[in-house]
Amino acid sequence: MAETIQGQGGLAIDVRQARYVYPSGNVVALGGVDLAVEHGEIIGIIGQNGSGKTTLTKLFNGLLKPTSGSVIINGIDTAKRTVQQMAPHVGYVFQNPNHQLFARTVQMELEFGPRNIGVPEDQIAERVAEAVEFFGLQEFVEEHPYRVSFPVRKLVGIASIVAMRPPIIIFDEPSTGQDHNTTHIINGLMRRLREQGTTVVCVSHDMPLLADVVERVIVMKSTEIIADASPREVFADKALMARTNLQAPQVTEIALETVVPLGGPVALTTEELAADIASRAGSKSKTSRSSATVR
């Protein structure tokens, strides 16, 4: 088996008219969804619980097969593959690490994934050491995964997938139950995955996280995709936000009520908004930054 599975095929994710109906009955969990994601894209999926987000992402790793339509991941039709066969191509980080972890120690947990997809032993050690370092898990490697605190366990769940280095990673609510400190680690991870060219799908209610890391937001409602645009475009669409009961980050809400009507940016960071306000307020102060720009 190849050392690291590379991104292959035209698109990372190619979903065409995918529907999913639960076998038990007539409940449609996903309407006819079309979605194309290029290799290296970082996308967010938002929407209320029950809107179809999780069903869609479970189609990506082959856990669910579409009732009709097609799901091609990294050039491979998931309909013909098991979850096990998809594992080298797409990693899935569960919202609840308890649904994912099973080894006796954190170290063994991190080793399992790479070994399972056939990574050579010397490389496993290197990858695990790197993950331990990146996620700050040094003091926990010999602990049982269920003996560490929930936030640490959540990081172990993320690290165990990242160590497999799949070309596509799906995160289901990576930041829930995390403090600002761990959120920092997750943001740093997203930036690194971007540099490595990994395709990332992030299902989350955490709008500040998405504002910080994703370039494209998919909005779902009632089993369908109802919007697909940049975070700025999505947050600026008040009707869309209200219809889906979602709330933009506070800094963006402030921008929408202040500088946006004057032609200013749908700001995603306080620095960006402050610079725009300063340029408009004609700050004569010496501390005024020359870099203040209007976008």
Place this chain on the structure above:
Amino acid sequence: MPEPIIIFDDVTYTYPGTEEPALHSISFQIEPGEYVAILGLNGAGKTTTGLCVNGVVPTMLGGELTGKVTVGGLDVADYPVREMSKLVGMVFDNPEFQMSQMSAAEEVALGLENAGVPYEEMMRIIPETLELVGLAGFEERSPLALSGGQQQRLAIAAVLAMKPQILIMDEPTSNLDPIGKQEVFDMAAKLNRERGMTVIVIEHEVEVMARYADRVIVLEAGRIVMNGTPQEIFGRVDELAALKLRVPAAAELAKVLGSEYGLWKGPAPITTEPAVKAINELLGANRG
């Protein structure tokens, strides 16, 4: 001035089998009817503080507690948790772990049965309590057929049935979607305002706490490092950043406008509306 409903007097607590205390010499008081947010990194002692109030620490968990926790005039160490649950209700981040019964009504009845409340009284309390959390008419519904927000409100109903004076919520919405989150916080605010219930919320989302809390207590490594109104605490942007804690974006914005552009004087807004108002005045004044 009413008697404080919660008094921590120089409380140090060490969990059994550990060396380092989880709480170090903690002292604070909470007045009846206050809405208090407890902030801090994971592991700072927030949940332990909550467990001291309902008596799980030290009565059920053991370990070593010095100092004194007084709740509703009672020394917590002297009363079983069963007694304390009539005074203090506590819910956690994962409501489904707290659900064990076949119906919402049975879920609410469980604590009442354990407390030996007569049947007729239970039949009166159950619908009353469900109504209080916005679940009127849900008596026969299976807890598993409820949304996350509804489940959390049911978990809260189950503790409210005991008619506690204090409600502690430990990251109550971290597993909920935005609608569920709103439902839970609106309900807690209503209990606080209309029923005078003392509410303590352990929470990472500072924007939400800036809107609801009367007071913010910040813990770091088992010690209280800040204790004041949201206005005071969230204005201390740099100090909180040093503690790796966020402040509401509104406060951060005012800070950047002040320190880097000389455009902000006076206290920082901590919620959206006052920030919008002040910025529009600033923009208007300079445009004219």
